[in-house]
Every structure is written in structure tokens, then in C-alpha cells.
Amino acid sequence: MTTQVPLVVIVGGGFGGPAAAKGLKRSFVNVLLIDRSNHHVFQPLLYQVATSVLAPGQIASAIRGLLAEQKNTSVMLGNVTGVDAVSRQVIVDPNDKCGLKISYDYLILATGANHSYFGHDEFGAFAPGLKSLADAEALRNHILEVFEKAEIEDDPERRQALLTFVMVGAGPTGVEIASAIAVMARTTMRRDFRIRRPLTSFLLMWECAHLPHFPRRSPRQRRGGLQSLGSMSVWVSLRK
Numbered sequence: 001m002t003t004q005v006p007l008v009v010i011v012g013g014g015f016g017g018p019a020a021a022k023g024l025k026r027s028f029v030n031v032l033l034i035d036r037s038n039h040h041v042f043q044p045l046l047y048q049v050a051t052s053v054l055a056p057g058q059i060a061s062a063i064r065g066l067l068a069e070q071k072n073t074s075v076m077l078g079n080v081t082g083v084d085a086v087s088r089q090v091i092v093d094p095n096d097k098c099g100l101k102i103s104y105d106y107l108i109l110a111t112g113a114n115h116s117y118f119g120h121d122e123f124g125a126f127a128p129g130l131k132s133l134a135d136a137e138a139l140r141n142h143i144l145e146v147f148e149k150a151e152i153e154d155d156p157e158r159r160q161a162l163l164t165f166v167m168v169g170a171g172p173t174g175v176e177i178a179s180a181i182a183v184m185a186r187t188t189m190r191r192d193f194r195i196r197r198p199l200t201s202f203l204l205m206w207e208c209a210h211l212p213h214f215p216r217r218s219p220r221q222r223r224g225g226l227q228s229l230g231s232m233s234v235w236v237s238l239r240k
């Protein structure tokens with residue numbers, strides 16, 4: 001009598017999913033990893049794509065490629081729309097099928113997180129999220145577009161408005177993206193565009209006295225950090 005090899009279904013090919021699959025490399029299981037996208041994205045560098053420093057392909061790799069060497073693992077492209085925990089099935093929409101049911105013995109959900117506007121979804125129209133390559137490319141196109149608009153804008157006030165970027169959130173991503181836009185303005189834009197100083201303004205907003213995740217430094221010191229990149233920056237503290 002042969003023993004059935006248990007099937008572990010993993011949903012998500014981001015940070016967690018492939019790591020879980022690799023951890024099961026030597027286990028007596030078969031692994032099926034499902035993701036709605038065919039590539040893994042290294043999210044910490046999305047801001048570099050959004051500011052044209054890196055091309056999308058430089059921070060993405062094929063999920064199949066990551067797991068190609070692993071004999072007990074296969075990969076499926078599909079959007080998981082539901083889980084039936086009672087009958088132990090995941091419901092997937094692969095390419096041209098709808099509602100495909102896949103039975104599992106063990107299920108790992110590693111589908112990541114969505115960005116949140118904390119009850120203000122209307123902000124989304126002005127401040128899109130930065131979670132996927134599509135988000136990063138949309139942001140990059142928008143930044144390039146406002147530089148183009150500023151280039152042909154005669155009204156100085158309107159031009160300054162076009163070149164003012166507001167970052168809400170001074171965690172690593174907010175600070176990194178502010179710095180990256182400043183570098184972009186200082187290098188590419190200064191070289192390729194005719195618009196001259198004042199180039200860009202930043203309003204970086206956060207809600208406690210010091211920037212979270214960073215060593216304590218005064219707002220003056222931090223302002224100095226961005227100003228040294230050649231841009232005017234204003235730091236607004238929303239301390240309660």
C-alpha cells in the first residue's frame with residue numbers, strides 16, 4: 001500500500017510564500033504555490049522604480065524561476081477567490097477558468113497586506129498605494145508627467161504647485177521616496193529640463209516628535225539632510 005503524499009497549498013509568492021515552500025524542500029509533502037502574478041516583487045525597492053532609479057525588471061523575478069530547482073514544488077498562476085475550510089479546498093481563477101477547486105491537506109496563506117487610508121478611501125484618488133510594480137510604474141509616470149507640465153507652465157505659482165510633493169508618513173518609505181525624488185530633481189531633471197530653482201518642495205508629515213524607525217535627530221538636522229540633496233524641504237510635525 002502506498003502512502004499518499006500530503007499536498008501543501010501556499011497562496012502568495014511574495015516574501016513569505018516562497019520562503020515557506022523552500023522550508024518544505026526536504027519534507028514528505030508536495031507543494032503547490034499559487035499567485036495571481038507570475039513574478040515575485042521585492043517591495044522595499046518599489047520606491048526606486050517609482051522614481052526611475054531602477055527598471056521594474058530589476059526588482060522582480062519569476063516565481064517559477066525561484067522554485068525551479070525544487071522537485072516537490074509546482075507553481076500556478078491564478079487569483080485565489082475563496083477558501084472552503086470545511087472541505088479543505090481553495091477556489092482559484094486561473095487564466096481562462098473560473099472557480100477551479102483545489103483540495104489541500106495543509107494551507108498557507110501568505111497574501112500580504114493592502115495599503116490603508118484609515119477610513120479615508122477618498123484619499124486614494126490623490127495618493128495611490130505603493131505595493132505592486134503597477135503602482136510604482138503609475139507613480140513614476142505621474143512624477144514624470146508633473147515635471148513635463150511644470151516645464152511648459154508660465155505661471156510661477158502653478159509651476160511651484162506642480163513641483164511640490166507631499167509625503168504623509170515619515171517612516172522608511174516616506175523618507176526614502178522624498179530623498180529619491182530630490183535626487184531625481186537634482187540630477188536628471190536639472191540636466192534634461194529647462195526649469196530652474198526653486199525646483200522641488202517637500203512637505204513631509206508625521207505625527208510624533210521624532211521620526212519613527214530612525215535615530216532621534218532634530219527636525220532641523222533632518223531638514224538639513226534633504227536640503228543637502230539640493231531641494232527645499234519643509235517638515236511639518238503633526239504632534240498632538
Ligand SMILES: Cc1cc2nc3c(=O)[nH]c(=O)nc-3n(C[C@H](O)[C@H](O)[C@H](O)COP(=O)(O)OP(=O)(O)OC[C@H]3O[C@@H](n4cnc5c(N)ncnc54)[C@H](O)[C@@H]3O)c2cc1C
Pocket residue numbers: 011012013014015016017034035036037039040041042043044045046047078079080081110111112113130131172173
Ligand atoms: C514600499 C515598501 C517598502 C518596504 N520596505 C521594507 C523594508 O525596508 N524592510 C522590510 O523588512 N520590509 C519592507 N516592506 C515590507 C515587506 O515588503 C512586506 O512585509 C513583505 O513583502 C510581506 O511579505 P508577504 O509574503 O506577507 O506579502 P507580499 O510580499 O506582499 O506577497 C503577497 C503575494 O500574494 C499575492 N496575492 C495576494 N492576494 C492574492 C490572491 N487573492 N490570489 C493569489 N495571489 C495573491 C500577491 O500577488 C503577492 O505576490 C516594505 C513594503 C513596501 C510596500
